[in-house]
Amino acid sequence: MATHVIVGGGLAGAKAAETLRAEGFDGRVVLIAAEAELPYERPPLSKGYLLGSAEREKARVHDAGWYEEHDVELRAGVRATGLDAAGHTVALDTGEELGYDRLLLATGSSARRLTLPGADLDGVRYLRTLPDSDRLLADLAGGGRRVVVVGGGWIGLEVGAAARGYGNEVTVVEPQPTPLHAALGAEMGEVFAGLHREHGVDVRTGTGVRELRGAGGRVTSVLVDGDAEVPADLVVVGIGAVPNTELAEAAGLEVDRGIVTDAALRTSAPDVFAAGDVASSFHPLYGRHVRVEHWANALNGGPAAARSMLGQAVSYDRVPYFFTDQYDLGMEYSGLGGPDDAVVCRGDVGAREFIAFWLSEGRVVAGMNVNVWDVTDPIQALIRSGAQVPVERLTDPAVPLEDLAG
Known part of the structure; x- marks a missing residue:
């Protein structure tokens, strides 16, 4: 009986296990999950659950009974410590050595840590x-606290919005010229800066953090550029994530800012696959390797890897997609734009009801719909088409999106 092992108990790993069974694999499926939790999705952590609008259990990929019902051996709270790719074995921190016929690495990412003085204080x-x-919800829910968010990326802004929703005082400190500058560029970054300022957030851009200060072992303030000291009862750090490639690197797999795979999600080692945050996969649409950290990549990449593990022909070419909800702004983003790409919009940017398009050499490489719904499919079709669309057609709301792809 063949054994397929999945290392990583997040969304990608859990959906891969589900797909193996759905596709008829009747061998042994072992899911190694380092956290002592049932596999869960991450968006609720900074959205619904943190906002108090969704129950904790809603984050689960499957309920507790699903794994037994589908004969999936869930090893929660167990960590893989070594991989012998030649010998087809994985070492576990229980002392066991587990053999496999196919292996999926879905080890995800870890939060990038601050290395400044005071970073180890309580309250960070x-x-x-x-x-x-869980802990952040307990910190924020009572309100009345001074919260400093280090980093104006997606996590930082979503936490800032949740903190304001509970009545906390919030300061966001971001070294780039705008929040989300690397993801969206200056013009769209300013949309989010304005949103947060309107809701009472002190957004400090072009400002770095130099030190965290405390008393009695607990953080009390944040020293920023210019020797300004921002009072803080709580500091939330959102400065990006680092792919968990240690297992792959130690085993000699090719790693380059993620575990390198081909379009079928196969790594450089025979019978070893990778998916989700940790995978830097060749993307046929872009003609290069891409690592995507967002929810949809785990949701779709896990099943694609499972089908590839079963020998099916797979070419994983999904258009990257993510979403955010902050205050009264809901947004979906498709594609891969850059801060230097030209941006044009249709709709009312000031009222935050619009679609933005990122253009490279006249072609739409990304689209973002803000408080405009049911347009993801035509936006993604436009990106896939590679069509050169005149700006006046892109920006004209009278031209149906479906007509833009040619």
């Missing part, structure tokens, strides 16, 4: 796991 928080969200 990160948000990557469900227990992290």
Whole structure:
């Protein structure tokens, strides 16, 4: 009987296990999950659950009974410590050595840590796991606290919005010219800066953090550029994530800012696959390797890897997609734009009801719909088409999106 092992108990790993069974694999499926939790999705950690609008259990990929019902051996709270790719074995921190016929590495990412003086003080928080969200919810829910968010990326802004929703005082410190500068560029970054300022957030851009200061072992303030000291009862750090490639690197797999795979999600080692945050996969649409950290990549990449493990022909070419909800702004983003790409819009940017398009050499490489719904499919079709569309057609709301792809 063949044994397929999945290392990583997040969304990608759990959906891969589900797909193996759905596709008729009747061998042994072992899911190694380092966290002592049932596999869960991460968006609720900074969205619904943190906002108090969704129950904790809603984050689960499957309920507790699903794994037994589908004969999936879930090893929660167990960590893989070594991989012998030649010998087809994985070492576990229980002392066991587990043999496999196919292996999926879905080890995800970890929050990037601050290395500044004072970073180890009590009251400094990160948000990557469900227990992290539990603790942050307890910190924020009472309101009345001074919260400093280090980093104006997606996690930082979503946490800032949640903190304001509970009545906390919030300061966001971001070294780039705008929040989300690397993801969206200056013009769209300013949309989010304005949103947060309107809701009472002190957004400090072009400003770095130099030191965290405390008393009695607990953080009390954040020293920023210019020797300004920002009072803080709580500091939330959102400065990005680092792919968990240690297992792959130690085993000699090719790693380059992620575990390198081909379009079928196969790594450089025979019978070893990778998916989700940790995978830097060749993307046929872009003609290069891409590592995507967002929810949809785990949701779709896990099943694609499972089918590839079963020998099916797979070419994983999904258009990257993510979403955010902050205050009264809901947004979906498709594609891969850059801060230097030209941006044009249709709709009312000031009212935050519009679609933005990122253009490279006249072609749409990304689209973002803000408080405009049911347009993801035509936006993604336009990106896939590679069509050169005149700006006046892109920006004209009278031209149906479906007509833009040619």
